[in-house]
Amino acid sequence: MPTMNMIQALNDAHKVAMRADNDIVVFGEDIGFFGGVFRVTEGLQKEFGKTRVFDAPISEGGIVATAVGMAAYGIKPVIEIQFADYIYPGYDQIVSEVAKMRYRTAGEWPMPMVIRTPYGGGIFGGQTHSQSPESLFTHIAGLKVVIPSTPHDAKGLLLAAIEDPDPVIFFEPKRIYNGPFDGHHDRPVTPWTKHPASDVPEGHYTVPLGKAAVVRKGHALTVLAYGTMVHVALAAVEEQGLDAEVIDLRTLVPLDIATIKRSVEKTGRCLIAQEAPRTSGFAAELSALVQERCFYHLEAPVERVTGWDTPYPHAYEWAYFPGPKRLKRALEKVMAD
Amino acid sequence: MSDKDPALRANAPRLQLHVPEPLFRPGDTPDFSGIKVPAAGSAPRPDTSAPAVDTHPLTTNLVRVLDEQHRAVGPWDPKLDADTLRKILKDMVTVRVFDDRMYRSQRQGKTSFYMKCTGEEAIATATAAALDRDDMHFPTYRQQGLLVARGYPLASMMNQIYSNKGDPLKGRQLPIMYSDKAHGFFSISGNLGTQFPQAVGWAMAAAIKGDSRICMGWIGDGATAEGDFHSALTFAAVYNVPVILAVVNNQWAISSFSGIAGAERATFAQRAVGYGVAGLRVDGNDALAVYAAVQWSAERARTNAGPTLIEFFTYRAEGHSTSDDPSGYRPIDEAKAWPLGDPIERLKAHLLALDEWDEKRHSALTAEADATVRAAQKESEKLGILPQQGKDNVGSMFDDVYSDVPWHIAEQRDAALAEGRD
Structure with a gap:
């Protein structure tokens, strides 16, 4: 291949x-x-x-x-x-x-x-x-x-x-x-x-739209991410030594709600990572959906890790980017209760 | 390098913002003697394969065929047979009768909204006659004449206007936002101007696939100010696209006169000069001039000689829509003073001059159009009018958002249906 x-x-x-x-x-x-x-x-x-x-x-x-x-x-x-x-x-x-x-x-x-x-x-x-x-x-x-x-x-x-x-x-x-x-x-x-x-197969194959991928299995919490943040989140949970389940959404619309629900009901904790600014970001939608559908399984408030509500500042790029430090704090918070 | 001392500007004139004003406001007596109306037949007709620049003198001229004696004169005379002229006349009369009936329907509360094209009937109907039946249109809301001329059922138009059980668009679109693939009539958008570059895209696809059909995009004078106008002309010029781009300059964009779109500085046809495409300025109330200009542009497009920007110079004789009252911003009798006359009267007078028409036949034509429209209305109203709609089959409003109904929309459909049972 x-x-x-x-x-x-x-x-x-x-x-x-x-x-x-x-x-x-x-x-x-x-x-x-x-x-x-x-x-x-x-x-x-x-x-x-x-x-x-x-x-x-x-x-x-x-x-x-x-x-x-x-x-x-x-x-x-x-x-x-x-x-x-x-x-x-x-x-x-x-x-x-x-x-x-x-x-x-x-x-x-x-x-x-x-x-x-x-x-x-x-x-x-x-x-x-x-x-x-x-x-x-x-x-x-x-x-x-x-x-x-x-x-x-x-x-x-x-x-x-x-x-x-x-x-x-x-x-x-x-x-x-x-x-x-x-x-x-x-x-x-x-x-x-x-x-x-x-490893990319030759010729034709498809990854179906609307299907998330569980890229890391775990029981302690569910991390929802997409794009670059999948890898940033994976590294963060490894570094924290957490038994986290990491879900790569792959398609935001239509969303694979079944995979999310199954995972959060199992873990009882959920952290959502997006690079976009916080307010009205897709993480807010995910947070609402998890709260609506998994409320009685949740052991802690749903946590969001996001970019700041500012334009993307050139020299301060790494102060803006939701990197390992922001993830660490959020992971600690969602695991605390 | 030095910045001038601001003190040196102490005696400079104060800068002024110019906000254009129309010539006449309510209470004024309209006098359009300042509008230059070149004699019919005086505009030269370049070869359809001529370089674009050869057409550019025509962008400040006015292609006119029908003269004061109602004869067809000059190089743009399309030399149409009487049957074709009578067909265009019939279509124009039908459109006007249809508009009047539907306007009245709106006033009777049978629908929410209507838009007439009174005074502009020649533009769409003569265009339909000049193009092939399978050529494509990306129209605005004032080209209902295309559907009428192409034989789209009047009752289907009314079903759309009433959003009733026969509405091809299932009650989802504002009245008059027709769409019909079989009649080469693209879905009308309320976001003005969007269709103009879309027409260019359709024609690009036709060129990519080696088709022989061409496409015509439409826009009003007001919406030429949108970026979509610029992207349409840019793409049309860059790829030498087989498209006809028509600006219907009816002088008014709701209450804003054409000066607010830049007409004080240049004609809309002159926009063609900067893009290097062919441009024609045409008397839009002269059905023969409309036909001739579209025929010329179509031949140019079909032979890969390039796109054409046409300005149809006309006048919006009635309000923008049923939600508009033009007496608030222009003299009530301005339409009567418009120097280019009424398109129906002018074509009728031409047929009379040719001895191919008479008053009796004209009365019969009007009566026939009236009967046809009334019959269509009766047929359509059997399927309902707007106030009765929106209650049955509520679940259908969740169809066609996507090819399938995804889970989140299915959940919302269930919730809407539950509301209906409460």
């Missing part, structure tokens, strides 16, 4: 999908000849030609809008928004058009498309290359929201997203494109080759 980092796995997913389906078109800023600023689309234009893989103007609104027109025509756009921080000019088209089209046309014009976008901090990207805006999309009925945390899942989830009949916002945790991240920014980066989930 080939070993791949997340970029190679995502690239491979595009190739597998595009070879099987001539109606898939890929476009976005710098994604054509150059292959994208993170190289996810490298080689696609050469293999599939300029009318299926092409550079778009710096116009996220235009990129999403033309994808809507293409989906209406009957082909399948897989578009890249260069950074999640750039998605806002396309927000009206995503929220008012992409998300609602199946509904408002009573099913006549569904909008199957994938909007891929790298998100999250930890790369010294400053305020405009570090954000985690997933909750702006989980709040919108009609969208599915997917966030992989390993090369294996990245390829399988992207193929599932491309084949899905609904529009999918596919957030790629750019901090872990090249290797998992334990939250210790001062330590050398571990490459994906050292991680078992860098």
